[in-house]
Amino acid sequence: MGTYITRRLLQAIPLLLGISVASFAILKAVPGGPLAAYESNPNITDEDLRRLEHTFGLDQPLPVQYLNWLGKFLVGDWGYSFVSHQPVLGLIGERLPNTVYLMGTVFLTVLVLAIPIGVLTAVKQYSWFDHLVTGATFAFLSTPTFWLGLLLIIAFGLVLKLFPLGGMATLGMPFDPIDRLRHLVLPVATIALVQLGSHVRYLRASMLETITQDYMRTARAKGLSEGALVVRHALKNAAIPLVTVVALDLPELFVGALVTEQIFGWPGMGRLFWDSATRSDYPVLMGILAVSSALIVLANLLADVVYGYLDPRIRFS
Amino acid sequence: MRALSIVLAAIGLVAAACGPTTGGPTTTGQATASAGPVRGGTFILALWQEPVTLAPHYRNQTAANVAARVVTEGLSRTDTDGNYLPVLAKQIPTTTNGGVKLTSDGKMDVNWELLPGLKWSDGDPVTSADIKFTWQVWMKDPNTISRTGFDQIDSIDTPSDTTAVVHYKTVYGPYQNNFVDGLLPKHLLETVPDISKHDYNRKPIGTGPFKITEFVAGDHITGERNPNYRVAGKPYLDKIIFKSVPSREVAVAQLKAGEINGMWNLLEAQTPDLEKLADIKMVITPSPSVERIEMNTAKNQDMTDPSSTHPVLSDINVRRALIYATPKQSIIDKLLFGKAKPGTSPVSQGWASPKSLTQESYDPAKAKQLLDQAGWVPGSDGIRSKAGVRASLTITTTTGDQTRERVEQILIEEFKSIGVELKIQNQPSSVLLSGSWSGGDPRKRGSFDLVMYASSPGIDPHSIVFQRYYSKNIPSSANGGNGQDYTRFKNPDADKAIEEAGSTLDLEKRKTAYATALKLVNDAAVIIWMYERAGIDAHRANVVGWQGNVWDNITWNTEDWYLKPS
Numbered sequence: 001m002g003t004y005i006t007r008r009l010l011q012a013i014p015l016l017l018g019i020s021v022a023s024f025a026i027l028k029a030v031p032g033g034p035l036a037a038y039e040s041n042p043n044i045t046d047e048d049l050r051r052l053e054h055t056f057g058l059d060q061p062l063p064v065q066y067l068n069w070l071g072k073f074l075v076g077d078w079g080y081s082f083v084s085h086q087p088v089l090g091l092i093g094e095r096l097p098n099t100v101y102l103m104g105t106v107f108l109t110v111l112v113l114a115i116p117i118g119v120l121t122a123v124k125q126y127s128w129f130d131h132l133v134t135g136a137t138f139a140f141l142s143t144p145t146f147w148l149g150l151l152l153i154i155a156f157g158l159v160l161k162l163f164p165l166g167g168m169a170t171l172g173m174p175f176d177p178i179d180r181l182r183h184l185v186l187p188v189a190t191i192a193l194v195q196l197g198s199h200v201r202y203l204r205a206s207m208l209e210t211i212t213q214d215y216m217r218t219a220r221a222k223g224l225s226e227g228a229l230v231v232r233h234a235l236k237n238a239a240i241p242l243v244t245v246v247a248l249d250l251p252e253l254f255v256g257a258l259v260t261e262q263i264f265g266w267p268g269m270g271r272l273f274w275d276s277a278t279r280s281d282y283p284v285l286m287g288i289l290a291v292s293s294a295l296i297v298l299a300n301l302l303a304d305v306v307y308g309y310l311d312p313r314i315r316f317s
Numbered sequence: 318m319r320a321l322s323i324v325l326a327a328i329g330l331v332a333a334a335c336g337p338t339t340g341g342p343t344t345t346g347q348a349t350a351s352a353g354p355v356r357g358g359t360f361i362l363a364l365w366q367e368p369v370t371l372a373p374h375y376r377n378q379t380a381a382n383v384a385a386r387v388v389t390e391g392l393s394r395t396d397t398d399g400n401y402l403p404v405l406a407k408q409i410p411t412t413t414n415g416g417v418k419l420t421s422d423g424k425m426d427v428n429w430e431l432l433p434g435l436k437w438s439d440g441d442p443v444t445s446a447d448i449k450f451t452w453q454v455w456m457k458d459p460n461t462i463s464r465t466g467f468d469q470i471d472s473i474d475t476p477s478d479t480t481a482v483v484h485y486k487t488v489y490g491p492y493q494n495n496f497v498d499g500l501l502p503k504h505l506l507e508t509v510p511d512i513s514k515h516d517y518n519r520k521p522i523g524t525g526p527f528k529i530t531e532f533v534a535g536d537h538i539t540g541e542r543n544p545n546y547r548v549a550g551k552p553y554l555d556k557i558i559f560k561s562v563p564s565r566e567v568a569v570a571q572l573k574a575g576e577i578n579g580m581w582n583l584l585e586a587q588t589p590d591l592e593k594l595a596d597i598k599m600v601i602t603p604s605p606s607v608e609r610i611e612m613n614t615a616k617n618q619d620m621t622d623p624s625s626t627h628p629v630l631s632d633i634n635v636r637r638a639l640i641y642a643t644p645k646q647s648i649i650d651k652l653l654f655g656k657a658k659p660g661t662s663p664v665s666q667g668w669a670s671p672k673s674l675t676q677e678s679y680d681p682a683k684a685k686q687l688l689d690q691a692g693w694v695p696g697s698d699g700i701r702s703k704a705g706v707r708a709s710l711t712i713t714t715t716t717g718d719q720t721r722e723r724v725e726q727i728l729i730e731e732f733k734s735i736g737v738e739l740k741i742q743n744q745p746s747s748v749l750l751s752g753s754w755s756g757g758d759p760r761k762r763g764s765f766d767l768v769m770y771a772s773s774p775g776i777d778p779h780s781i782v783f784q785r786y787y788s789k790n791i792p793s794s795a796n797g798g799n800g801q802d803y804t805r806f807k808n809p810d811a812d813k814a815i816e817e818a819g820s821t822l823d824l825e826k827r828k829t830a831y832a833t834a835l836k837l838v839n840d841a842a843v844i845i846w847m848y849e850r851a852g853i854d855a856h857r858a859n860v861v862g863w864q865g866n867v868w869d870n871i872t873w874n875t876e877d878w879y880l881k882p883s
């Protein structure tokens with residue numbers, strides 16, 4: 001087990017390096033660049049532009065630019081934003097708690113709701129509840145987040161006036177937990193409804209497979225109560241595929257929700273990435289991409305390890 | 318069981334969260350029956366662009382200027398009519414009041430006198446040393462956005478605490494505008510090795526009515542009353558909060574809902590909806606931004622040779638016909654809801670604006686006549702050609718801009734009716750407007766037929782007139798892509814007029830010289846001046862004191878703003 005994890009971690013190093021090269025190349029291949037924002041400023045001369053280009057190191061050959069970034073990144077110097085001049089680590093640091101707060105709530109909400117709903121739809125297959133949930137999950141799964149978010153804003157914010165239209169808290173007010181929660185409801189609902197759909201589908205499918213197994217029939221024949229049967233024998237086995245799905249969701253705690261954060265004006269990682277992308281703010285983008293790719297690699301490893309732990313049929317070699 | 322209790326707890330929280338709305342913009346302050354300013358209260362202003370730095374020499378976003386305007390102040394400012402007014406200075410130095418002296422060797426000295434008793438918001442005195450320091454930082458800091466103007470200064474003397482004598486290298490016309498973005502506090506920043514990494518970026522120390530007390534990236538920026546503000550009893554507001562919102566649409570929704578008191582920058586298309594509401598007022602201010610279509614007179618190819626000629630557009634009759642075929646007024650009425658004016662020049666506002674300048678108005682019959690006379694003969698598909706050259710052109714603008722894309726559709730139809738084929742070849746703004754030779758800006762490289770975009774001059778139009786219509790500023794591989802004369806317009810008389818304008822302090826002479834140069838540009842029919850855009854902002858009806866200003870940010874007079882109890 002230990003050697004397996006070590007080997008996987010060692011394999012991750014060239015993989016991550018490759019990802020960073022690819023990210024850098026793709027960012028650079030995007031037409032335009034960080035200097036585009038200065039063009040509309042009538043006071044900026046070509047001389048100013050060339051000076052800024054030099055200040056940002058953009059006048060160097062691409063491989064040199066990449067190696068400069070990598071060399072500093074590895075020793076913990078993530079560089080400074082081209083536009084705000086803030087340290088990249090600082091920018092991530094001030095956005096990350098907001099994203100963890102949002103995505104963590106989504107994560108828990110989805111988990112807590114998906115398990116009972118998924119189990120019930122499988123156990124009561126073809127009941128009205130199953131049909132309702134199946135219909136709803138497909139509807140939400142196929143709804144684009146941006147549209148769902150706007151719909152929720154219009155319905156619950158503008159028309160019913162139940163929730164605020166965006167932001168994390170009402171401005172100009174001292175900290176108020178209820179106010180914070182009110183701001184959390186719509187963005188969480190937007191992401192959770194979509195995610196819930198996929199998780200419920202996963203669990204339903206694997207539950208259905210499990211409850212028709214021979215050992216379930218045996219257990220039932222031995223007189224186990226239906227509740228104990230479902231929870232102790234079916235769910236335990238059926239939940240294994242869900243573990244993988246959930247583990248792969250973990251990087252989202254860092255990455256955030258690009259679209260939802262944008263719609264609700266949530267000051268999280270997704271918006272930082274979006275804003276930085278529109279400004280070609282390479283240092284910030286590279287920092288976020290490096291961390292998120294590392295997290296995705298780690299989450300995959302975690303999923304594999306946990307899977308093996310839960311399912312004795314899988315052996316690491 | 319644990320899962321169930323979590324669910325229950327979550328439901329409880331959601332239910333609690335559904336409670337009635339609290340907070341939001343408040344209009345506390347003592348409600349007095351009589352008219353007159355109301356003191357106190359918090360003003361929330363929505364910005365759909367997130368300010369990233371407030372430091373005067375790093376700012377390059379309008380939203381950042383809007384926010385920083387309540388803090389950082391310069392020596393002068395510009396009123397709506399384009400006149401220079403003193404802010405921290407006693408008066409605007411001129412040759413008549415003795416503040417500006419021309420030296421015998423063709424240079425000039427400008428004498429700035431500070432108001433007495435000025436203080437930074439932290440209580441330290443503002444002195445002439447800050448003026449000198451501001452110039453030094455501007456020139457020394459590699460991250461400075463633009464050194465225009467400051468690079469014309471040779472040295473600065475500070476004979477007294479309130480007097481700074483600025484020695485210019487040449488006679489520099491726009492000197493009044495040099496220290497407009499904000500003075501930098503020497504006492505705070507003198508020992509800072511790299512200001513770009515200092516807290517000053519987010520919480521600048523200034524002299525304005527407010528001081529920044531909170532900067533929450535991506536969320537809001539709070540300004541609180543500056544106790545050391547030079548005008549006693551002002552500002553009226555206790556706080557001004559700049560709220561980051563993701564889009565104009567969200568800002569409008571929040572304005573309607575009363576979550577915010579005002580918002581910056583609406584689109585024309587949003588005005589009909591708001592005009593109907595009694596509790597919202599819109600402020601429509603003319604802006605220097607002029608939308609135009611520039612026509613390439615050189616060959617449409619990458620790194621074009623400026624002396625080459627365009628197969629179609631080198632014919633002035635074709636260019637003039639295209640101007641005649643452009644229905645500016647109906648575009649304005651239909652697409653901009655009447656909130657713009659047909660353009661005639663790049664300098665639409667201010668003292669230098671050549672108000673008498675005109676451009677051919679919509680007359681498709683005349684367009685056809687011109688093309689007929691010039692020998693462009695319609696073919697079987699109605700598109701004209703001459704000597705085997707088909708009158709087929711491309712138009713390029715920024716992708717994703719709905720208004721511009723609809724303008725293109727209209728032009729395709731209009732041009733087709735006079736026998737000119739137009740094809741759309743849009744590019745993302747990050748490419749089209751990159752302004753960078755190496756970044757492949759097609760305007761710089763000359764790889765376009767028609768290009769549609771907007772540009773705004775500063776209050777002193779010299780840099781744009783010089784950059785855009787002076788023949789040495791045609792970008793080419795020979796000059797390293799310098800300049801913005803994208804149509805490849807060249808005219809020795811225009812060059813002479815622009816040189817004249819740049820070498821005198823006499824505003825009347827300069828104005829005449831610019832008018833001469835811009836008339837020559839219009840005579841050459843190289844640019845269709847589409848429309849002059851207005852700045853549109855909106856606020857709740859109980860806001861008093863908000864006033865548009867062509868040359869300044871909407872926050873230029875926040876010290877006068879207050880909220881009437883509603």
